[in-house]
Amino acid sequence: MGTTRSRVRRTGTAAIAALSTLAMVAACGSGGGDAAADGPVTLTMTVWGGDVDKKSYQERIDLFEASQDEISIKLQLIPGDKYEQKVQTMIAGGDGPDIMQVAEGVNVYSSKKQIIPLDDLAADAGLDLEERFGPVGTLYSYDGSVYAVPDRSGAMIVYYNKDMFDAAGVEYPSADWTWEDAQTAMEQLTVPGEQWGYAGAGWWAQWWSFAYQNGGRIIDEDGLPAANSPEVVEALQWANDLTHVHHVAPTAAEYADMGPDMGGDPAFAAQKVAMNTTGFWAINSLLEADFEWDIAPLWQGGEQAVSAFGSGLAISRDSKHAEQAFEAIDFLTDAEAQAVIIKNAQDVPANLEVQASEEFLKPAWATREVNMGAFGESSAFVFTSPLIPEWNQMQAAFDDSLSTFWNEGGDAKTQLDAVQQKLEAVIKPAR
Amino acid sequence: MAVDLGEALGTVRATRSHRAGGRRVPRQKLTRRRKVEARWFWLFISPWLIGFVGFLLGPMVASVYISLTEWDSFTPPTFVGGDNYVRALTEDPVFWQALRNTFFYALVSVPVGLVIGVWLANLLNKQVRGRKLFRTMIYLPTLVPMVATAMVFKMVLAPSGPLNDLLGLVGITGPNWLLDPTWVKPALVVLSAWGAGGATVLLLSAMNGVPKEFYEAAEIDGAGPVRQFWSITFPQITPIIFFNLIMGLIGAFQVFGQVYILTKPVGGPDNASMMMVPLLFREAFSFYQFGYASAIAWLLFVVIIAFTIVAFRTSRRWVFYETEVR
């Protein structure tokens, strides 16, 4: 199957390549061929991010290269917002990287067989994904197979401004809070026009958490969209009413007045909001802040649920050294290499052993007490995001129908009905 | 006075053309000469021709083919005939919305930009102290990266930002610009006007080439600066204004970066500022529907070429070439 597909694809894209090279002397495509002979192998690995990411991945690669002398890795850093496009072009050209970082878009590649299933390789290497990563281990799955090994994975957490809580005499947030507790606290922490109890939940990772807490699912067990179920509607209405009915979170207009490109993260740093739900990355910019703050796991609804952000490492079908690539991935996600992620304050390592380690709980760079245990605590109730191949279309459907709703308020049911209609047109149910 | 001015110009022309010798060439020589001339024409344009055939024609033909297929850029394309075109024209409401938005943007921003550009160029063409500095300042928005300009615009267009403060002074309650489906397009037009100084480079260069004796002749007839602008400067620079018009139209129909960086989500609230190229970009690189995206691109091509042809037709009435372009 694999070889026929490959041959078909080669003719397919060859047609386009031939048309592209139309008037030029058509080069007789002599691509490929040099199959892996034994001996030293160099792999390419694409990741996105900035300088801290480059540093962390390179240090981990250095550790891997020092551990053996058969495989070396060439790291290719790509600016984050251009990553998908660059990788798409590389793959279209038949030159997919051996190892590629993937995230929510993973199943675009897996559903089109551009990355390979890793189950057999994992079994051969004796790697138990559940054991190493917990429930996140099989996050990057499609059609019953795992396509990427988790590398970074951190739950969304609650950042809270201790000074504001103390001043208002409100108890600090915890995972035991219900929606009512959270809303009451937000109300007590709000000073109209000056300070808001909460930063708002307009981003999918935020309000989807509430939908899952409420027993809703965006995509149901059968792979069908369920975006307008009563549970999801109720959660979305609650999330949006915090802004437009209860005024405990800034409106889009109020954010725009605070500064350019304003949102929850900078507003929390600017002490405009008492609570913000976001990822690990905000810690770094708050270390120098001149107010007291800490983090806690997200509160709960009918049940506990929270989204997580992360990325995994996958192997492209263009790779001629899948085994070596997997060996590298295995090493990079093992404790020694994962510790680098936390040492550089890059992200939360997906490896549970590292998440529970002293290096993670009391990181060397923490200039103040931070409740890092909140991440481990949250890991227990992270919900599995519906990483469908049509992920980007799904996000666009929500964006298109909800942007005015978030900006100005309104009826969640009406909007989600519209979203549902779009999703049904786009998402083909799983077989 | 108009007559005097015309005569003045006529005089200059007459003397010069007299000096430069006749335009008429003996008839019978034309054909042979024309053949040689045609050969030279092809020789001169060969750099472009080779580049076109070598680097552009293939990819263009490929994209026509892709537009007739379903292709995700990874797996083999499936031929679907005109389905993608049918889908765009009959099934996709966002396509029509994007097309309307793009029309609005192009038909408002291009004239606005041209008027501001010509006006500024005319001011800069005067004997102003420190004009090198002024020229640089007015050209600056073209050089500053979009990301910086976008930050400014997010500040200026904030609901209680400086622009609305200004409107408040005259008793107008300003809208929420970038957050409001009705106002996000005008906001993009304002952003494009900000870059109108870019046109001044060519306009100034053209104005500088207008012979001073024209103005001297006009001066003797007592024409004021406004009159001199309309009777001398403007007609002389119409070819460059025309160039800016065509390029402005082509550019505006393909507006991309501004929409991408200024509106969130891309396309603004309710797709109110979704334009054609951001739409096809999203289809190609976010939804992996390269066939559909290519179809949109070719539909856009048809729209642009129609507008360009109209512009060329009307140009015969207002663009003045010293030599006929044959």
Next chain:
Amino acid sequence: MAVATPITPAPPPATRPRHEHTPARTLKAFRASPATYAVLLVVSAVFFVPFVLMVSIALATDATSATNMFTIIPTEWEWSNFADVFTATGLPVGRFVLNSVVIATLSAVGQVLSSSLVGYAFARLRAPGKNLMFMVVLATMMIPAQITMIPQFLLFKELGWVNTFLPLIVPNFFSNAFNVFLVRQFVSRVSGELDEAAQVDGLGYFGIYRRIVLPMMWPILTAIAIFTLTAAWGDFMGPLIYLNQEDTMPLALGLQFMTSTSNAMQLPPWNLVMVGSILLTVPMIAVYYAGQKYLYEMNLSGGSAGVK
């Protein structure tokens, strides 16, 4: 070629350089009134705002940058941000600059050489099929580059040009539609009588191009050089697609890493982003400022004399 000499007419009295006019003798059309100054001052100030804000953000502390609470006028002066871009990021900024200079300069040279030839032909020479060819030139601009990008990548990959500067530079030696159209418009403005006279005197088409048309094209070729330089200097999409190794990247692409974050929702360090933007902008401001001399202040003896 001796033939060229008699063709150039004696400069008419009015073609002396404009700056020789004493203020008292300035023509009305060029007289600047207080209103002119007022308008120019206001417009310049408005257009200058993004630059000021860029500087203001570039000089903000990390703490301010984390809050997005920027002021248009700088209130903080964190000059070390500039050093940070070079040192703390670990990016080979010097190498980026060198790559940019090479790519931008060669691109500009290619465009100037090729578009002057092609543009001249479209403006002056007659041939059957010329109008059709010109429509094709224009049409190439009307198909969004985004859509031909992948086919073009496949083409350059077949040629083995990926991971070299060739896809970024070589096409410039074959001119582009914008510049061809621009030269055509510019040359069409001025009378063709000189070349016709030259022809009568036995100067060939290439001779006319070299001796008569090219000299008067300098302002427009300067403009093309500036446009190409700034476009190539600021382009990061082409380099992103074709270059894989860090040490081959130009500045504009290298600076993208400063705006890039570990997670999609994370905000970039705005202060460093703006330092990068300034580094990218200032050389082009200098190019434009210096280029003005050739764009506008030149005594276009060829051009003026060519106008009847």
